[in-house]
Amino acid sequence: MLDTGTGHHVHQGESLRRIAPQAAWSVIAMVTRGDTATELPLLWQICAALQSFSLRITVLDATSAETEDNPGLQNLLDHAHWLEDAAPDAPPWHIVPARLGLSRLALQTRQDSPMSPPPLQALSHLFRSCDLVVVYADAQLLATLMPGSQVRPLLAVTPRRASIIGAYQNFKKLLLQARLVPLIASVVTAPFKNAELLAKSTGRALQNCAHLHLDCQTDFMTVRSFPQQHARWDDAHQIALRLMASAIPMVHGVGGH
Numbered sequence: 001m002l003d004t005g006t007g008h009h010v011h012q013g014e015s016l017r018r019i020a021p022q023a024a025w026s027v028i029a030m031v032t033r034g035d036t037a038t039e040l041p042l043l044w045q046i047c048a049a050l051q052s053f054s055l056r057i058t059v060l061d062a063t064s065a066e067t068e069d070n071p072g073l074q075n076l077l078d079h080a081h082w083l084e085d086a087a088p089d090a091p092p093w094h095i096v097p098a099r100l101g102l103s104r105l106a107l108q109t110r111q112d113s114p115m116s117p118p119p120l121q122a123l124s125h126l127f128r129s130c131d132l133v134v135v136y137a138d139a140q141l142l143a144t145l146m147p148g149s150q151v152r153p154l155l156a157v158t159p160r161r162a163s164i165i166g167a168y169q170n171f172k173k174l175l176l177q178a179r180l181v182p183l184i185a186s187v188v189t190a191p192f193k194n195a196e197l198l199a200k201s202t203g204r205a206l207q208n209c210a211h212l213h214l215d216c217q218t219d220f221m222t223v224r225s226f227p228q229q230h231a232r233w234d235d236a237h238q239i240a241l242r243l244m245a246s247a248i249p250m251v252h253g254v255g256g257h
Contacts, residue, residue, distance in 0.1 A: 026247035029153040060098035062137035073101025143178035155182035184220035
């Protein structure tokens with residue numbers, strides 16, 4: 001558990017909770033492109049930053065499939081109270097396998113009428129001991145589950161050419177298919193000044209591509225995420241706050257208590 005050292009982040013957490021007092025919990029998102037070496041350290045940094053705001057967090061991990069030995073979202077959809085109460089000594093956040101459950105919601109969404117409730121509203125009666133759900137999934141799944149919403153999925157990019165091209169393709173898919181504008185996190189991969197400058201130029205390159213080719217004005221943030229160095233929580237805190245600002249509140253429906 002991250003020791004914040006002051007009450008400042010606790011105060012921020014209380015303020016965030018008051019944004020949507022009727023909400024059961026809120027949703028944010030992070031895109032996975034299969035680059036776990038970059039994405040997972042960043043995801044855990046952000047979860048730790050969110051937890052330092054005194055928020056209770058659940059990660060719905062679409063890269064991990066539910067099995068009999070590793071139950072997850074699919075089981076929750078069938079048995080709603082399976083994860084109802086966290087144990088007193090539970091970790092600061094839960095990681096829930098969710099590939100099958102989220103794919104099921106996406107399939108239902110494609111079959112529903114345009115007037116149907118938002119796809120993730122089907123989860124509103126779950127995770128009642130939680131403040132924030134992080135959906136960690138690929139761009140296609142996020143585009144299906146969150147079309148036209150205010151959520152800004154976090155999209156990580158590194159200076160590698162393949163990463164920049166892949167990030168642009170994911171940005172384009174989210175924007176054109178679902179009108180979602182990702183928040184770009186340009187990752188500093190080494191503790192050197194030139195690595196930080198390279199990350200800034202990478203973020204700027206992706207920002208420029210979005211502007212020139214997609215007519216989309218967006219911004220980017222740099223984040224240090226190298227395990228051999230002392231963690232730079234300031235970066236993760238700033239990204240966490242930006243993600244929270246675009247969170248979707250999930251409100252209990254009638255009979256959802």
